[in-house]
Amino acid sequence: MQRQSYRFPHDKGSSAPLRQDSDTSDVQASFVMKCGGSTLAALPEAFFADLAQLQADGVRPVIVHGGGPAISDNLEKLGIPTEFVHGLRRTTEEVLDVVEMVLAGTINKLIVRRIQSAGGKALGLSGSDGSLIQAEPVANAAEVGLVGDVVRVEADIVAGVLSMGYMPVIAPLGVDAQGQRYNINADTAAGAVASFVGARRMIVVTDVPGILKTVDGVKAALPSVTFAEIEDMIASGEIYGGMIPKVRAAMKCLHGNVEEVVIVDGSEERVLSRLLSGEAIGTTIRR
Numbered sequence: 001m002q003r004q005s006y007r008f009p010h011d012k013g014s015s016a017p018l019r020q021d022s023d024t025s026d027v028q029a030s031f032v033m034k035c036g037g038s039t040l041a042a043l044p045e046a047f048f049a050d051l052a053q054l055q056a057d058g059v060r061p062v063i064v065h066g067g068g069p070a071i072s073d074n075l076e077k078l079g080i081p082t083e084f085v086h087g088l089r090r091t092t093e094e095v096l097d098v099v100e101m102v103l104a105g106t107i108n109k110l111i112v113r114r115i116q117s118a119g120g121k122a123l124g125l126s127g128s129d130g131s132l133i134q135a136e137p138v139a140n141a142a143e144v145g146l147v148g149d150v151v152r153v154e155a156d157i158v159a160g161v162l163s164m165g166y167m168p169v170i171a172p173l174g175v176d177a178q179g180q181r182y183n184i185n186a187d188t189a190a191g192a193v194a195s196f197v198g199a200r201r202m203i204v205v206t207d208v209p210g211i212l213k214t215v216d217g218v219k220a221a222l223p224s225v226t227f228a229e230i231e232d233m234i235a236s237g238e239i240y241g242g243m244i245p246k247v248r249a250a251m252k253c254l255h256g257n258v259e260e261v262v263i264v265d266g267s268e269e270r271v272l273s274r275l276l277s278g279e280a281i282g283t284t285i286r287r
């Protein structure tokens with residue numbers, strides 16, 4: 001069971017306001033989209049054209065991205081050993097140097113440029129900027145090192161960027177009050193951003209067309225899954241590896257304003273606009 005380390009601004013009894021009174025208070029993220037490292041290189045121009053068109057039509061997406069494979073490639077090139085413990089990269093200060101360089105640098109700027117090339121307006125941020133993602137060590141820090149859980153996301157910053165007409169593109173790094181930086185799993189970070197900005201929907205863009213299950217010998221994406229089915233599929237090994245942090249982040253963020261999480265394949269044609277126009281694509285998880 002994951003720790004519930006952040007409180008949900010929209011839950012009853014929460015003392016944390018979504019954002020302070022400000023002239024951005026009416027600016028609401030339309031959805032939070034997590035783009036996985038598994039799929040980033042393969043995302044076609046058409047994906048970014050679709051995203052830019054949505055923005056031009058007044059939709060306000062917020063992007064949180066991964067980059068696990070690129071981090072591993074760079075660590076390997078530098079001869080720095082790397083390993084995952086329960087899906088989290090064991091992270092030292094030396095590893096963090098590379099994580100920060102790749103996520104906040106190479107990958108973040110690549111996504112910003114691709115959105116801009118498609119005619120959109122994007123602004124890259126890491127979780128350290130403006131203390132956007134405030135973190136604390138994960139419960140198993142003794143095993144995994146400088147990996148963070150999200151305590152709070154500065155929703156005002158996201159609203160401010162949206163109010164300027166830019167799409168925030170967020171790298172999943174965190175920082176604490178002492179200035180210590182943390183490596184945060186991108187699915188975890190995206191779920192926390194969705195909770196704190198009060199988006200109705202989180203879209204998880206990955207390299208598979210949803211949560212796959214073999215039924216009567218046929219492997220296909222489930223149109224929807226309940227929390228109980230997810231737990232059963234994790235226990236049986238039908239959900240494993242990189243799908244585990246996605247479903248865990250989904251179940252954790254489905255509180256307050258977040259009503260649904262959809263897992264989709266980014267290479268599917270016009271996947272975002274089709275989803276937004278109500279088409280059933282991928283796997284949907286609801287409360």
Ligand SMILES: Nc1ncnc2c1ncn2[C@@H]1O[C@H](COP(=O)(O)OP(=O)(O)O)[C@@H](O)[C@H]1O
Nearest residue numbers: 036037038206208210211212238239240242243
């Ligand atoms: N039941 C499942 N359905 C679909 N994919 C699954 C399932 N269980 C595990 N996976 C794995 O999860 C992977 C997606 O996670 P990951 O590679 O971490 O992607 P990303 O980089 O997008 O976060 C899939 O490519 C697949 O190998």
Ligand SMILES: CC(=O)N[C@@H](CCC(=O)OP(=O)(O)O)C(=O)O
Nearest residue numbers: 037066067068088089184185186
């Ligand atoms: C703590 C931890 O494991 N952090 C991840 C952050 C990147 C990530 O999550 O990227 P994907 O979405 O592409 O997997 C890592 O170091 O790989």
